[in-house]
Amino acid sequence: MxxxxxxxxxxxxxxxxxxxxxxxxxxxxxxxxxxxxxxxxxxxxxxxxxxxxxxxxxxxxxxxxxxxxxxxxxxxxxxxxxxxxxxxxxxxxxxxxxxxxxxxxxxxxxxxxxxxxxxxxxxxxxxxxRSIKSEKEQELMKSAAKQTDESFEVAQNIIKVGMSEIELAVEIDKFLRNDGHPGWVQIRKFDHNYTSNAYVMTGESTRQLNGGFGPVSGQGLGRYHMNGPSHRKIKYGDAVLIDTTGVVEGYTADETRTFFVGNIDPKYALAHELCEQILELIPKIMIDGSSANEIYNEVLDLVKLNNLKNNFMGIGADRLKFIGHGVGLELDEFPIITPGYKDNIKAGQIVAIEPKFIFDDPKGGLGIEDTWIVNNNSAEKITKYPWTTRI
The missing domain is CATH 3.40.350.10 (Creatinase/prolidase N-terminal domain)
Structure with a gap:
């Protein structure tokens, strides 16, 4: 070869x-x-x-x-x-x-x-x-973002009531592999493996937070693999949350979309609209020299205004205090958009911002995630699939 x-x-x-x-x-x-x-x-x-x-x-x-x-x-x-x-x-x-x-x-x-x-x-x-990406690295990550965009097109065309999470994940993964995805994502976190290139979660499977380093985990397929897609079947009224990674020559893009099957619960509609508002803020506040703490707090203030703080990035005691992470050769790179991250954001860094909400009634969750290139005075969104999708 x-x-x-x-x-x-x-x-x-x-x-x-x-x-x-x-x-x-x-x-x-x-x-x-x-x-x-x-x-x-x-x-x-x-x-x-x-x-x-x-x-x-x-x-x-x-x-x-x-x-x-x-x-x-x-x-x-x-x-x-x-x-x-x-x-x-x-x-x-x-x-x-x-x-x-x-x-x-x-x-x-x-x-x-x-x-x-x-x-x-x-x-x-x-x-x-490594957190500062060259023009060539940015080009590769835009190609990875194109992979994830196209994987959502595949998902939208095949999602249906009665299909299981794992069946949908397999079809998305098949597309990604045929498009050149290596089949795994490099993660720095100790003893952590991705069980699927497409984390598909629905209903109580989205609500079940079994671990990992993200705000959602899925139920997984058993006691050992307790995260990722499960055998739960999609039902009418479900919010189908899909979190995928594209990988080109080792470089990663991270993207999440939520597909609504049938009618949307009013709480879910409000939370999804809030996800969009958060992401509309990002190019204004995530720029060269900005503070991760200030970005996090500005987003959290918007969440509080909508009375959804207890459902943001988890639920109750399982909430996480972050909204994004760097991506590159690893999925969990610098910077981390959390109050505890000390370094300022720098031009050339590439960051995935992932507002997500979890609910108990009805059990489930939703979210949107986009990958952004930080510039001097703005941020460029490189994942481009439409935010709102109904089946």
Whole structure:
């Protein structure tokens, strides 16, 4: 198989230069995260990336292919003994690791192999650098957004009473895979996997909040997989919430739409209109230099005015205090639109904003999610499927 070059040599050089500057106070850094390795080396093969006096991409298989695809120095690693065999002689005093994702056992092994250097967590710096997207990255994410838009067209044409959530999810997933979606989405959150590329939820399935990092989870298919689409069948009067991800060359777009089957409950109609009002605010308030805390509070003030605070982003004690997240090579990137996020929003970041509401009477929920590119004075919406859809 041919693997066409995605980014220019100059873009990779800029990335490496930024990385070297960010890690200049360390003797050496070792990068293991798939998204981080790919971002700097242009290949997704297993191994790790060493950044220091030499920048080396270690690979455990198919060195010939790796050397064709990356400009970095590529070397073979048979196991983690490389730390004892090669890097022990370097005797670094301070090393960088991604402590948010590396297993403790791996960290211990590296530290003991290198004669107990000081360890510094570099994960935040890596994520901050990757959060600013180049023009080419933005182009890829617009293609991913086109994928999700077209998947909703598929959904609208086949949704019907009596169809199960999982049946609908399979058809959406089939379209996405045929369109080039790899079938999985990279998530940084510890021990978290996506069970479907199309989270389809209806009625009490939407109301059932079983976990995950989003405001809705779905019932899933059993006690082990307790999120995502279930076997529940669509009924007349349901709000069918579909949350999909598009992925092109690793880059992700995130989009949610709600399809109303038959009559719309007045509470649901009000909440859906409020979702639209929130998203109409975003290009005015999510701009370069804006504060995640201010964005969150302005949205929450609008929700309070409509007396729906207790149903916003969950219900009761299960409500989440966020309204959006960065997307890119991972689904859960910086920035996070929550009161606790300290950095200002920056031009070039790409953010999914996802207002959602959950109800007990009738049981269910709804929401809209769009992916936006932050600019200096506005934000550009790249997911474009119509907000309001009735079946």
């Amino acid at each position: 041919d693997y066409p070059q995605i980014f220019s040599k100059e873009e990779y050089e800029k990335r490496i230069n930024k990385l070297e500057t960010a890690l200049s106070d360390l003797d050496i850094s070792f990068i293991f995260g798939r998204a981080d390795m790919f971002y700097y080396s242009s290949i997704g093969q297993d191994g790790f990336l060493s950044i220091g006096s030499e920048n080396i991409r270690y690979i455990n298989r198919n060195l010939e292919l790796a050397r064709e695809l990356t400009k970095l120095d590529v070397r073979h690693m048979s196991s983690f003994r490389v730390f004892k065999d090669i890097y022990r002689e370097v005797e670094p005093k301070k090393i960088g690791l991604e402590l948010d994702i590396l297993p403790y056992k791996t960290v211990q092994y590296i530290q003991s192999s290198l004669k107990n250097p000081e360890i510094v967590d570099i994960s935040t710096k890596l994520r901050q650098i």
